Amino acid sequence: MKSFIKWFVTSLKNKSVKTKVLGITIGLVILMALTSTIILREILVVKLSEDLDRRAVSIASDLSARGTDYTLLKDIVSLNNLIQDTMSNNPDIEYIFIADENFNIVIHTFGSDFKVSEKLININLLDGNPEKYSHQLVTFQSEAGTIHDVISPMLEGEVGFVRVGLNEKQIYKTIDEITFIIIISTISVGFIGFMISFLLTKVMYRDLNHLINVTKKVGAGDLQCKVEINSKDEIGLLASEFDTMIKRLKYKNEENNKYLNVLKLRNSELSLLHQLAVSSVDLHNFNKHIESTAIRLMEELNLNSCFIELNLADERISTFKGRSNCAVGDNKACENCLFFRENNVLHDKQLYVPIKAKTEIGQINVCFGNKPDETTKKFIHSFSRQLSVIAENARLWKEVKYKEELRIKLLERVITAQEEERKRIARELHDETSQSITSIIVGLTLLEEQSVSEKMTQDIVDIKEVSQKTLDEIHYISWSLRPSVLDDLGLLPAIKKYVIEYMKKYDIDVDIQVIGFHQLRLLSIIEVTIYRVIQEALTNAARHAKAENISIILKHVNGIVSVIIEDDGVGFNAKKVLNGKLTKDHLGLKGMQERIESIGGNLIIESNEGIGTTIYVKDIVIGDETNG
Ligand SMILES: Nc1ncnc2c1ncn2[C@@H]1O[C@H](COP(=O)(O)OP(=O)(O)O)[C@@H](O)[C@H]1O
Numbered sequence: 001m002k003s004f005i006k007w008f009v010t011s012l013k014n015k016s017v018k019t020k021v022l023g024i025t026i027g028l029v030i031l032m033a034l035t036s037t038i039i040l041r042e043i044l045v046v047k048l049s050e051d052l053d054r055r056a057v058s059i060a061s062d063l064s065a066r067g068t069d070y071t072l073l074k075d076i077v078s079l080n081n082l083i084q085d086t087m088s089n090n091p092d093i094e095y096i097f098i099a100d101e102n103f104n105i106v107i108h109t110f111g112s113d114f115k116v117s118e119k120l121i122n123i124n125l126l127d128g129n130p131e132k133y134s135h136q137l138v139t140f141q142s143e144a145g146t147i148h149d150v151i152s153p154m155l156e157g158e159v160g161f162v163r164v165g166l167n168e169k170q171i172y173k174t175i176d177e178i179t180f181i182i183i184i185s186t187i188s189v190g191f192i193g194f195m196i197s198f199l200l201t202k203v204m205y206r207d208l209n210h211l212i213n214v215t216k217k218v219g220a221g222d223l224q225c226k227v228e229i230n231s232k233d234e235i236g237l238l239a240s241e242f243d244t245m246i247k248r249l250k251y252k253n254e255e256n257n258k259y260l261n262v263l264k265l266r267n268s269e270l271s272l273l274h275q276l277a278v279s280s281v282d283l284h285n286f287n288k289h290i291e292s293t294a295i296r297l298m299e300e301l302n303l304n305s306c307f308i309e310l311n312l313a314d315e316r317i318s319t320f321k322g323r324s325n326c327a328v329g330d331n332k333a334c335e336n337c338l339f340f341r342e343n344n345v346l347h348d349k350q351l352y353v354p355i356k357a358k359t360e361i362g363q364i365n366v367c368f369g370n371k372p373d374e375t376t377k378k379f380i381h382s383f384s385r386q387l388s389v390i391a392e393n394a395r396l397w398k399e400v401k402y403k404e405e406l407r408i409k410l411l412e413r414v415i416t417a418q419e420e421e422r423k424r425i426a427r428e429l430h431d432e433t434s435q436s437i438t439s440i441i442v443g444l445t446l447l448e449e450q451s452v453s454e455k456m457t458q459d460i461v462d463i464k465e466v467s468q469k470t471l472d473e474i475h476y477i478s479w480s481l482r483p484s485v486l487d488d489l490g491l492l493p494a495i496k497k498y499v500i501e502y503m504k505k506y507d508i509d510v511d512i513q514v515i516g517f518h519q520l521r522l523l524s525i526i527e528v529t530i531y532r533v534i535q536e537a538l539t540n541a542a543r544h545a546k547a548e549n550i551s552i553i554l555k556h557v558n559g560i561v562s563v564i565i566e567d568d569g570v571g572f573n574a575k576k577v578l579n580g581k582l583t584k585d586h587l588g589l590k591g592m593q594e595r596i597e598s599i600g601g602n603l604i605i606e607s608n609e610g611i612g613t614t615i616y617v618k619d620i621v622i623g624d625e626t627n628g
Pocket residue numbers: 540541543544545567569570571572577585586587588589590613
């Protein structure tokens with residue numbers, strides 16, 4: 001039973017509302033018809049049986065009253081007439097028989113050949129006490145059906161007895177007829193009910209179906225569909241609520257789309273500005289960046305044409321991108337966008353924005369597919385401002401670059417002039433001054449030979465000594481100013497020579513390590529620069545550091561030269577010195593830095609007071625190197 005209910009409930013759940021409604025209607029009609037028929041039949045059986053009993057009693061009493069005389073007179077004909085009369089008026093009478101006081105049958109309705117059986121007579125006998133009862137009712141089963149048998153005594157049984165048997169058959173016939181009518185009317189009512197339910201569910205189902213279809217469409221993202229509201233019942237209410245829901249959803253969707261568009265625009269703006277920012281760093285390819293920016297602008301804002309023009313100090317950058325399907329109609333018109341400005345005519349899909357720095361330095365002239373909204377216009381304006389900043393940056397960068405190039409050129413010239421001057425002084429000292437002092441020494445030697453007194457000889461020897469010292473000093477100075485070995489043999493021999501002289505002079509131990517440098521000759525400017533830096537570093541170590549040991553590493557790897565000079569002296573605050581104001585007294589370190597940078601290298605000084613100083617010369621890319 002449980003599983004049946006479960007099955008019934010699940011199969012009911014899976015059925016459509018239409019089937020459910022129709023099923024329930026038909027089921028209820030059938031159930032009602034069945035129960036009412038059964039109850040009615042039960043009631044009718046009881047009522048009609050009682051009625052049959054009453055009629056049986058009344059017929060028997062009537063016959064006994066009317067038949068008493070005929071029985072006494074033995075008037076069989078009249079009795080027969082009476083019985084036949086009664087029979088014809090009551091079709092459910094199965095039999096009538098009249099017996100005398102001794103229960104001898106006087107007349108009966110079983111036919112002439114038939115004899116009333118003892119058994120039938122004995123079924124209802126008034127218990128041998130006829131004066132006590134007016135009648136007695138007995139119900140029994142016979143082959144013909146259920147019989148309601150009534151015995152009625154005539155003159156308290158002194159004349160005889162009347163027995164009447166009424167068959168229930170007639171009752172059931174009547175009940176069957178009534179049942180038949182009920183069934184027919186039930187079927188008719190059921191059919192009408194079915195038709196009404198069918199039509200009702202059809203109407204209901206049409207609205208529901210419509211709602212289901214709309215729900216499916218909304219589910220698939222179509223918010224344009226309309227909900228029809230055909231009634232004011234629950235389904236109508238549902239439809240109206242659903243309609244409100246779709247409208248809200250549509251509104252929200254539109255809002256979202258609006259925000260999405262703004263976000264998209266912002267995103268494009270950011271990405272474009274980012275692209276511009278990148279281009280501002282890569283100013284070598286500024287033209288290309290402006291061109292790709294114009295293409296991006298076309299894509300992001302769905303432009304028909306885009307013209308960007310920038311007038312930088314010595315350069316004019318202009319780019320034009322256009323699509324064939326211009327807003328105004330054809331190519332020519334799109335090209336016209338560019339010239340509208342000249343005629344001072346702008347159509348409503350065109351936007352001209354000047355790019356201004358201190359003065360107007362360019363323009364953005366765009367032609368939109370659709371009339372642009374305020375956000376888009378603002379975007380173009382902010383884009384133009386950004387472009388002006390970048391253009392200004394580019395201009396400044398070019399200026400700085402130009403000035404830097406100029407400075408380096410000047411520096412090179414100064415260094416070259418300085419070197420030339422040193423060379424000249426060195427040569428002069430060597431060729432002129434040294435020669436003169438040598439002549440003095442030769443003269444003094446001659447004078448010494450001709451000396452007349454010992455004192456004079458001693459004075460001449462003293463002057464010779466001073467002259468010799470001065471000559472040595474001049475030699476050292478001339479060599480320091482520009483050692484010929486640097487020009488003749490190159491950097492490494494020159495440094496080695498310098499170090500030997502230096503150690504002699506200052507009593508400081510200098511260690512030189514050389515990596516990948518043998519026989520390598522570099523550009524004269526590079527050799528001189530490195531030589532001067534080492535010279536300055538060693539001089540500083542001697543003058544300021546109180547160093548005892550110095551190490552020099554000279555390295556050449558893959559066309560890049562680097563030098564490290566390290567001393568174990570007192571150290572100093574390098575940052576302070578390098579970032580401090582330039583004074584004419586302390587130009588050594590700054591000069592070193594400038595010289596190295598002028599040949600494309602980097603100079604880093606690491607020094608801490610009490611620890612020592614390390615100078616790194618890095619990233620010198622050697623150009624036309626020569627070996628040997
Ligand atoms: N190797 C060093 N050890 C200690 N102090 C140094 C060293 N090199 C430079 N200095 C400090 O830095 C200052 C600046 O040096 P420099 O620019 O060469 O100018 P100058 O040698 O003419 O003083 C020096 O006066 C000195 O105090």
